[in-house]
Amino acid sequence: MRQMIGSKRTIFACLLGLVLAVGTATAEEQEPLAKLLGTCGLEVTKIGDDAWNIPFDVGKDKPLDVIVSYHDDEKKFALIYTTVVDRKDNFQFNQKVLQECMKLNGEYPVAKLALDPPAGNIDCEIQTYIPGLTAEELKLYCSFVASIADDNKANLEQLAGQ
Amino acid sequence: MKGQQLANGIVRTALMVLVVAAALPALAQEQGQLETLMNATGLKMEKLEADTWKVPFDGDNGKTLEVYVTYSNDKKLSALIFCTVVDRDANFQFNREVLARAMVISNDQPFIKIVLDADHGDLDCQTEAYMPTLTAEALKMYLDTVASISDQYGAELNQLAGQ
Numbered sequence: 001m002r003q004m005i006g007s008k009r010t011i012f013a014c015l016l017g018l019v020l021a022v023g024t025a026t027a028e029e030q031e032p033l034a035k036l037l038g039t040c041g042l043e044v045t046k047i048g049d050d051a052w053n054i055p056f057d058v059g060k061d062k063p064l065d066v067i068v069s070y071h072d073d074e075k076k077f078a079l080i081y082t083t084v085v086d087r088k089d090n091f092q093f094n095q096k097v098l099q100e101c102m103k104l105n106g107e108y109p110v111a112k113l114a115l116d117p118p119a120g121n122i123d124c125e126i127q128t129y130i131p132g133l134t135a136e137e138l139k140l141y142c143s144f145v146a147s148i149a150d151d152n153k154a155n156l157e158q159l160a161g162q
Numbered sequence: 163m164k165g166q167q168l169a170n171g172i173v174r175t176a177l178m179v180l181v182v183a184a185a186l187p188a189l190a191q192e193q194g195q196l197e198t199l200m201n202a203t204g205l206k207m208e209k210l211e212a213d214t215w216k217v218p219f220d221g222d223n224g225k226t227l228e229v230y231v232t233y234s235n236d237k238k239l240s241a242l243i244f245c246t247v248v249d250r251d252a253n254f255q256f257n258r259e260v261l262a263r264a265m266v267i268s269n270d271q272p273f274i275k276i277v278l279d280a281d282h283g284d285l286d287c288q289t290e291a292y293m294p295t296l297t298a299e300a301l302k303m304y305l306d307t308v309a310s311i312s313d314q315y316g317a318e319l320n321q322l323a324g325q
Contacts, residue, residue, distance in 0.1 A: 077272060098261035102278035102285075105268065109240055109290045114269035115262060122265075127272040 032130045033068060033078055040135040042142060044068075050075070056146040064150055066142045071127050078133065080141050081125035084113065084149045085160045091120035097159035104152060110141075111148055122156060124149045195293060196233060196241055202298035205305065213238075219309040223317070227309050231301075234290055241296060243304045244288035245312040247276065248323045254283035260322035267315055273304075274311050276319075285319060287312045 037044045037052050045053045050070050055063035064082060071077035085097070093115065101113040101122060111126050126141050200207060200215050207217045214232040221227050227245055234242035248260070256278065264276035264285055277286045287308050291301065 071272060093258075093262065095256075095258040095261060098258060098265060099256065099278060099280070101265060102261060102276065103280060105275050106277040106279060106286075106288075109234060112268050112275035113265070114275075115265035116269055117262070117266060123269070125269075 032075065032133075033070065036130075036133060036135045036138050037068060040139040040142075042139055054142050054146075056143075056150070058146070058150045064146050064153075066146050068138070068142065076130055078128050078130050078138070079125060080128070080138075080145050081123045082145050082149045083121045084124050084153050085122040085156050087120040087160065087162075089118060089120045091117075093122065093160055097122070097156055097161075100156060100159055104148075108148055111144060113148075113152075122160070124152075196231070196238070199296060199298045199301050200231060203302040203305070205302060217305055217309075219306075219313070221309075221313040221316070223313075227312055227316075229305050229309050229312075231305065233293075239293055241291045241293060241301070242288060243291065243301075243308050244277075244286045245308050246284045247287050247312045247316050248285035248319050250283035250323065250325075252281060252283045256285065256323055260285070260319055260324075263322055264319060267311075271311055274308060285323070287315075 033050070033052070034046075037054075042054050045055075047053045047067075048069070052068045054066045054068065056066060058064045066080060066082045068078060068080050071079040085093075087093070098115070101115075105112050111124060114123050114125055115121075116123055124145050126145055128137075128141060196213060205217050207215045209215050210230075214230065217229045217231065219227045219229060229243060229245045231241060231243050234240045248256075250256075261278070264278075268275040274287055274289045277288055278284075279286055289304055289308055291304055
């Protein structure tokens with residue numbers, strides 16, 4: 001007998017429940033990301049109601065900005081991302097740059113390169129569950145995203161063209 | 163504001179692994195832990211070789227999806243759970259449309275990502291789970307999620323990929 005796949009909503013709800021049960025509640029209830037970011041030791045600038053910017057110095061004129069926000073309305077998931085390639089809205093990325101991104105997805109654990117077509121962006125991102133998340137982990141996730149972006153930005157920019 | 167400095171890449175990665183390992187509670191860390199967790203999921207599975215399992219799922223359209231579980235590296239710090247969504251010849255050149263769609267799916271779906279395995283000509287749906295905090299229940303849900311997403315987008319991606 002083989003197992004049946006549950007509905008997407010059921011799976012997601014169960015996953016939430018499981019992680020909730022396993023995780024240690026270290027973040028505050030109402031504004032967990034604000035609390036975590038306030039104690040993570042990074043320079044953080046609030047840029048919106050629930051969005052923060054963390055600049056990383058990568059030895060260039062402009063810092064590499066990592067954005068932290070909530071991934072969902074219930075504020076259970078954090079989204080940590082940076083834009084690696086920024087083009088005009090609805091830019092048609094070519095096969096070469098997309099292929100390279102998807103190869104990189106297989107090389108980096110946890111993080112992924114993803115396409116945001118309306119914004120014309122290729123982003124590097126991590127989604128993580130907030131209950132149980134520590135400030136130290138959040139700091140490391142931010143650094144990891146920045147590191148991947150910095151390591152691959154020049155190549156992906158070149159492949160993407162204009 | 164100058165911003166924080168990025169350390170050397172290798173150092174950064176090693177540091178991340180070490181600190182995350184130290185920061186998280188150890189729920190399952192012994193040798194053979196993945197096997198213990200797999201057995202505890204209660205799922206029907208086939209052990210293919212040391213530390214590698216195949217778990218069949220019934221898809222919505224009657225076809226069988228095979229989800230694979232193994233360690234993602236020699237350190238056994240994380241488990242890799244994946245399903246091949248599109249299977250073509252080795253070194254198949256996937257077109258722009260299917261790659262773009264796969265990357266949008268990666269953007270829309272939390273936790274999972276679509277990965278290109280160029281050598282095998284595969285597009286895989288996968289996720290990685292950190293072993294020290296992984297439970298059998300969570301592993302089962304990761305398996306179900308990978309199967310569900312693969313089933314949901316498999317036909318579309320195969321059609322876009324062409325032959």
